[in-house]
Amino acid sequence: MKFDSNRAWEHLRQLVAIGPRPSGSAAIEQSRTYIKNQLAASGLIAVEQKWTDETPAGRVPMVNLTATIPGARKDRIVIAGHYDTKRFTRFRFVGASDGGSSAAFLIELARTLKGRPNGFTVELLFLDGEEAVNEVWAGSCTLAQSTHDDVDLSAGDGSLNVPLQGLITTVKTAAGVPLTGYSVTATGPCAGAATLTLPNTSSGASKAAIPAGTWTVKVVGPGGTQTKSVIIAPGQGTANADFVAAS
Numbered sequence: 001m002k003f004d005s006n007r008a009w010e011h012l013r014q015l016v017a018i019g020p021r022p023s024g025s026a027a028i029e030q031s032r033t034y035i036k037n038q039l040a041a042s043g044l045i046a047v048e049q050k051w052t053d054e055t056p057a058g059r060v061p062m063v064n065l066t067a068t069i070p071g072a073r074k075d076r077i078v079i080a081g082h083y084d085t086k087r088f089t090r091f092r093f094v095g096a097s098d099g100g101s102s103a104a105f106l107i108e109l110a111r112t113l114k115g116r117p118n119g120f121t122v123e124l125l126f127l128d129g130e131e132a133v134n135e136v137w138a139g140s141c142t143l144a145q146s147t148h149d150d151v152d153l154s155a156g157d158g159s160l161n162v163p164l165q166g167l168i169t170t171v172k173t174a175a176g177v178p179l180t181g182y183s184v185t186a187t188g189p190c191a192g193a194a195t196l197t198l199p200n201t202s203s204g205a206s207k208a209a210i211p212a213g214t215w216t217v218k219v220v221g222p223g224g225t226q227t228k229s230v231i232i233a234p235g236q237g238t239a240n241a242d243f244v245a246a247s
Contacts, residue, residue: 001115003108011038011104015083016094022087023129024060031083032063035103035126039067042111046126055133057087065126067110071118078123081106082130099131 014034015021021028036046049064065083068076081102085095094100106124113122218227 001112003112005108007111008104008108011107012096012100015100015103016096020088020093021083021085021095021099022131023062023084023133028084028128031103032065035065035083035107038107039065039110042114044069044110044114053129057133060129060133062128064128067124069110069113069118069122069124071121073120076121076123078125079106079109080125080127082127084128084131086131087133 021031039046044067046065052061083103085099215230
């Protein structure tokens with residue numbers, strides 16, 4: 001049995017006709033039903049993998065679909081693609097080539113592989129939640145929530161630089177005065193992405209990986225609270241947020 005591009009195109013047309021299909025929407029449920037029905041027509045049973053994820057837009061239910069085509073060996077080849085589309089508020093994004101095409105390809109591939117003997121077991125995986133929830137892609141939220149205890153406690157002049165991936169925050173006091181009781185918090189595209197507490201010394205460094213986007217950097221200490229907004233563009237390198245600690 002051969003792969004039929006015309007059939008794949010028709011699946012794409014049907015999915016796009018549903019409209020935008022972001023995770024957690026009624027539209028993606030409709031597209032999921034379409035995928036399951038097409039797999040059933042090929043003699044395959046779609047198994048759902050359900051979960052609810054924490055996102056910058058709140059808790060969003062997501063569902064992966066898997067369909068297994070037995071082969072001569074139990075060893076599996078996994079062929080995967082996503083079927084959700086990215087959320088946009090500025091225009092209607094139907095994801096023909098980003099979400100729709102991969103799902104349409106997998107549907108037709110399922111029919112093709114089911115109709116012939118296969119040396120390996122094949123698992124087709126339709127992924128939900130591939131697209132970023134934020135309209136502006138901001139890197140990995142999982143990566144952004146990782147912090148590293150990489151602290152340099154060398155003596156200094158009453159200044160402390162906090163380098164993050166793409167962001168350097170500097171807090172300065174009078175020369176030789178320890179930065180006792182000060183903390184730096186950076187929040188941005190991924191809520192709670194980076195929270196750093198400065199060491200009880202006159203200088204030091206602590207690192208956290210963060211994605212591009214608009215960040216609010218806040219310094220809290222005995223002299224009060226200061227905040228600044230910093231925009232980090234993809235590939236920019238570094239941006240700076242400099243503070244002078246009140247005495």
